[in-house]
Amino acid sequence: MTVKTMEDLFVDTLKDIYYAEKHILKSLPAMVKKAGDKKLKDALETHRKETEGQVDRLEQIFKLMDVPARGKKCDAIEGILTEAKEHMNEIEDPQVLDAGMIGSAQAVEHYEITRYGTLIAWAKQLGHDDAVKLLESNLKEEKHADQLLTEIAESTVNKKAA
Numbered sequence: 001m002t003v004k005t006m007e008d009l010f011v012d013t014l015k016d017i018y019y020a021e022k023h024i025l026k027s028l029p030a031m032v033k034k035a036g037d038k039k040l041k042d043a044l045e046t047h048r049k050e051t052e053g054q055v056d057r058l059e060q061i062f063k064l065m066d067v068p069a070r071g072k073k074c075d076a077i078e079g080i081l082t083e084a085k086e087h088m089n090e091i092e093d094p095q096v097l098d099a100g101m102i103g104s105a106q107a108v109e110h111y112e113i114t115r116y117g118t119l120i121a122w123a124k125q126l127g128h129d130d131a132v133k134l135l136e137s138n139l140k141e142e143k144h145a146d147q148l149l150t151e152i153a154e155s156t157v158n159k160k161a162a
């Protein structure tokens, strides 16, 4: 699709995050499986479930916008997830692996946070109030997940790894 208007740009970016969320959803089970620390495993599994809900909310927004829910390849998330996979394959020490996975997961969260922040600002400007609410719900979960990962890293995982 050609982006001509702000409305087009909003939909185009919605497709980007939709693609990203679906890709994240596919990658999370492997991370849950590999996580050694119990708190980390639980946090990743909780966020996997949250991500299913996020995909759902995005589909609701597509419906509101009256456009088919379709992703657009997002090279940024592919790169972040490829690096995450490389870490998972390369790091042998399970405790260092946990620390590495938290780093990767936080890179994902920060990507999502920046995307949702932008989408919310644009949706507000365009008067898509229902979309704003749904996007804010997703953003809240991403921020919470990011915070939780920081806590897990600082309280236990980094110490054990070091």
Ligand SMILES: [Fe+2]
Binding pocket: 021, 024, 051, 054, 112, 142
């Ligand atoms: Fe997400």
Ligand SMILES: [Fe+2]
Binding pocket: 047, 108, 109, 112, 141, 142, 145
């Ligand atoms: Fe997330």
